[in-house]
Amino acid sequence: MIGPETTSRTALVTGASRGIGRATAVALAELGHQVAFCYSSDADGAAGTVAAVEAVGGKALAVCADVSDRASIESMFTEVEGAFGPVTILVNNAGITRDGLMMRMSDDNWSSVLDTNLTGAFQTIRRATPAMMKARWGRIVNVSSVGGQAGSAGQANYAAAKAGLLGLSRSVARELGSRHITCNVVAPGPIVTAMTEGMPDAWREKAEAAVPLGRFGTPDEVAAAIAFLCTDAAAYITGALLPVDGGLGMGH
Numbered sequence: 001m002i003g004p005e006t007t008s009r010t011a012l013v014t015g016a017s018r019g020i021g022r023a024t025a026v027a028l029a030e031l032g033h034q035v036a037f038c039y040s041s042d043a044d045g046a047a048g049t050v051a052a053v054e055a056v057g058g059k060a061l062a063v064c065a066d067v068s069d070r071a072s073i074e075s076m077f078t079e080v081e082g083a084f085g086p087v088t089i090l091v092n093n094a095g096i097t098r099d100g101l102m103m104r105m106s107d108d109n110w111s112s113v114l115d116t117n118l119t120g121a122f123q124t125i126r127r128a129t130p131a132m133m134k135a136r137w138g139r140i141v142n143v144s145s146v147g148g149q150a151g152s153a154g155q156a157n158y159a160a161a162k163a164g165l166l167g168l169s170r171s172v173a174r175e176l177g178s179r180h181i182t183c184n185v186v187a188p189g190p191i192v193t194a195m196t197e198g199m200p201d202a203w204r205e206k207a208e209a210a211v212p213l214g215r216f217g218t219p220d221e222v223a224a225a226i227a228f229l230c231t232d233a234a235a236y237i238t239g240a241l242l243p244v245d246g247g248l249g250m251g252h
């Protein structure tokens with residue numbers, strides 16, 4: 001863990017009722033920030049994240065919101081700003097998969113993944129940046145995936161959305177750099193979460209064998225990279241793609 005920051009800020013993490021999002025909420029609280037987060041439906045999971053943040057001495061606010069719905073994003077920001085003030089740290093972590101071979105992929109499975117994983121990030125960034133510009137300080141981290149660079153058979157929708165996050169992030173980095181707002185991408189490889197536990201055993205064995213470090217990563221290992229990019233110490237890093245993948249994506 002990196003030490004607490006000198007300034008306590010308001011962070012918003014999307015999709016933090018479990019997995020990487022929950023670990024990120026805790027890591028940001030350990031930096032001394034108040035942490036708001038959203039989740040799609042798992043109220044018990046969200047309560048678990050609040051408890052985990054409070055266990056490290058932090059303050060958390062859970063909001064049930066859908067990042068694929070612009071009105072829901074708007075009301076989430078209104079609630080968060082009302083409770084904690086302007087958001088100057090934004091982590092777009094919410095993500096879903098709807099896997100299937102491209103030739104048989106339904107329009108619905110294509111658009112729901114793009115709407116959540118890519119358009120959702122665009123919407124939250126657009127909503128969050130006026131306050132960051134006013135503060136002349138901001139940190140945005142978008143959670144992509146190793147599949148966004150390498151491609152992933154059976155995940156054309158997911159890989160397209162995750163690759164899109166890089167173009168979005170680098171454009172934001174260029175547009176807002178002069179305001180001391182950074183925008184970076186963290187690209188996890190296979191991580192032990194509900195998302196990968198739902199995959200077939202054969203997939204998991206193959207993925208593990210392909211990782212040079214020989215194992216899946218943990219949510220805490222991804223959260224540490226995300227949290228670092230949100231610190232004052234990371235002020236000169238923007239538009240970067242930081243893999244947290246055990247070496248799986250080397251060369252991409």
Ligand code: NAD
Nearest residue numbers: 015016017019020040066067093094095145190191193195
């Ligand atoms: P997870 O499935 O465990 O948790 C996803 C979270 O997102 C949940 O809190 C869920 O409520 C929330 N969410 C989903 N759709 C939402 C929506 N429309 N609105 C608001 N919240 C929504 O996921 P995870 O494994 O922790 O992954 C987190 C991120 O990391 C995702 O973007 C995922 O694509 C990415 N990632 C994960 C892995 C991995 O191996 N687990 C690998 C690479 C990238």
